[in-house]
Amino acid sequence: MxxxxxxxxxxxxxxxxxxxxxxxxxxxxxxxxxxxxxxxxxxxEIKISTHALKRLKDRKLNMDNKEFAKIKKAIAQLREKGGKDSLVITDKAAYIIDVKNNTVVTAIDKKSIKNNIFTKIDSTIVIN
Structure with missing residues (x-):
């Protein structure tokens, strides 16, 4: 037992x-x-570099939720196509984006886009 x-x-x-x-x-x-x-x-998550923050402030550019959504969508499309350093043009401004790091590197207002040369980018997307 x-x-x-x-x-x-x-x-x-x-x-x-x-x-x-x-x-x-x-x-x-x-x-x-x-x-x-x-x-x-x-x-x-979209990050904004210190340089881009300064440019946004200096150029009085306002990034609202709609603009963030556009940039987020653009980054996803650029990533699918293999973009690394990209120019994203919206109806408000243009942004240089580091796609790999989801980072807005700099921002340019619509008036300054004309006659401007963008270097060291491998892709561009225009979104409205």
Whole structure:
């Protein structure tokens, strides 16, 4: 009889260990999913360089939510086509974008676009 009690006790401990291991695995998977989602969200985040902030202020350019949405959409399209350093032209302004880092590098108002030369860009998109 004592032997069978030990076997049942060992079986219960084994089941508890398996349950804890399964819970730990589920926790790790959940943590990984959260981390992955956080990185995906960060990938969609648009950054603005210090230089671009200065240009926006100096040129009195206002980037509202619609403008951000346009830039975000443009970056996605440029990324699909392999763009790296790109010119994005909207109805309000033009922006040089570092596509890989989702960063607005500089901003140019519509008046200044004329007779301006843009160098070191590999792609351009015009969006309205």
């Amino acid at each position: 004592v032997k069978s009690n030990l076997s049942i006790s060992n079986l219960k401990r084994s089941q508890n260990t398996e349950t804890r291991a399964k819970a730990k695995k589920e926790e790790l998977v959940s943590d990984f999913k959260g981390l992955l989602q956080k990185n995906l969200d960060k990938k969609d």
